[in-house]
Amino acid sequence: MFELDKWQEIYSTVRKNKLRTFLTGFAVAWGIFMLIILLGSGKGLENGVTDQFRGGANNGIWISSGMTSKEFKGLQAGRRIRFTNEDYNLLKASVRDHEYLSSRMFLGNIITSYKNEYGSFYLSPCHPDYGYIKEVEMIHGRFLNNLDINEFRKVAVIGEKVKQDLFKGADSIAMEKYININGVLFKVIGVFRDFGRDDSEQRRIYIPISTAQRVFSGQNVISQISMTTGDASVEEVDMMVDQTRNLLAKRHTFDTEDQRAVSIWNKSEDFRRFQGLFMGIRLFIWIVGIGTIIAGIVGVSNIMMISVKERTKEIGVRKALGATPFSIVSLILREAIVITGFSGYIGLVLGIGLLEIISGNLPETDFFKSPEANFSIAVGATILLIVAGTLAGLFPARKAARIKPIEALRDE
């Protein structure tokens, strides 16, 4: 396989037919180039859209209260549904198979200060489980725990941006310091980072929901309940959604068909839908890409066919001089593989190069971000090239092997 001699033999034939070899190779290089560009763009689209899903576990279910839109049991439409701690307790006790469950209050942006530094940050009272649902990453300290809830502790977990804004210079350590939130002092017990889609996720302060109810609203009202479904199957998740809706409908007396009384966003469903979409896009790209490459292969095969025809005499001479059919087949096959392999590799490098340039210079948009061709694509493409080369050479090689020296050598 790696005898230098055979490569020199191929090199000498390729060198003697530069233009033909170039044109042949170009078709393949173009095919691979297009495949890489398509795959890279598809990946870019996928990256962009996937990014929209960041900032929370992908198996999350988000339950928000709304207004009834249907009459039910004598109650008029347009009635506002309010969640309270009882709803939270009910779901926590009754929904089967949930993993994490938390309620939240929406308090909006609140002026917060530390010494002379002020800022307006989004205050988010919640349960300890929310840290898991939102997938926040702690850089310092810890997230909220059950003791914080039970003892109504005035503690806060702040985002990295919050820390940067409030704790500057000599006061750059935030832990154990007291920040003033709307006139109430809270002790910082942790700093987190959130890989959510933008800065706003980092400009947040989490405090225990029990403390917030007592300090800011004096009620037991909550705004939203969220949970994760663990590794429940699609059907199980659907059952959990149904069960949640039924429980809440019964407690608040609304029609289970009334989608606006309580809205339940099943993120895993959306995520799954997008995954299906990208699977489809990827499949489509491979089909188009492979189609382009097949055109290249047919080109190589065609030109090799002509080449074999042109070289009929030469092959006849080789056979007369003692070339075995195998050596002829391997000569043609190698030539095809070398041409497709080499030019395909050039296409691969050019394609990846272009993607790098695009990735480096194109401004990121919501739905298109860092197009890339990863290692597995490169490996796949390489395997594809070798297979393609073999296919391209197969028919010409068989044709060459069938050449009869007497017919080839006939003087006509």
Added chain:
Amino acid sequence: MINIRNIHKSYTNGQNNLHVLKGINLDIEEGEMISIMGPSGSGKSTLLNIFGILDNYDQGEYLLDGKKIQHLNERKAALLRNRMLGFVFQSFNLVSFKNAMENVALPLYYQKVPRRKRNKIALEYLDRLGLKDWAHHLPSELSGGQKQRVAIARALITNPKVILADEPTGALDSVTSQEMMDLLTEINKTGITMIIVTHELDIARRTQKTIRIIDGMIQEIVVNEGGSQKSEGRSEVRSNVIASEAKQTKYEVGRDFESKEYEKVA
């Protein structure tokens, strides 16, 4: 060296069955130099192809150096051609994109001789044929005579037992043709059996025997008195045997047929 008995060969082309060789018997001794003549379509090239294991035969028996040649697969045939036989063609059949040296070295490539070594051997052969200075020229840069000498060097490089030449002078002028025959005669003297297919009488005349084929059968075998110096007696005896089998009268027919040319050339 070559013994054939009752060789038959036909080609089928659609519904036509063309019977090309109709029972050829011939014995060629080691070191002999013979020519095969005949009008086109007489089957002389087919016979040469059978000798060269480039074509198979339908019936009969072919012994090459005592080995029976029959139903060989392509690989075995290729190996035998490579080891035993050298070919010289009318149109030289050099590989156009290889230089003279690489062309000469090609048979050794198929013997898996390392590149450096086979090129060295090729240079030696080219030197022997006076073409050392042309070793790195492409065939297109060589004259007809030079090309044929390159082809001969290529045929010689594997040290074959038999050289089969199909109209080796067909594309050459008369002076070069004679030089070529000088060369082939010289090579024959080293003990290599030489079979030349030709339609030129003065070429055939320079071999020891001329086998005349007409319509797929040996019509006569002529011993050329002025041909290559070899033990005439033996040739004559062999020729007698074969000629009688071919139910041809020797000499008489040949003389009548071509006596004038013979005298003129002589």
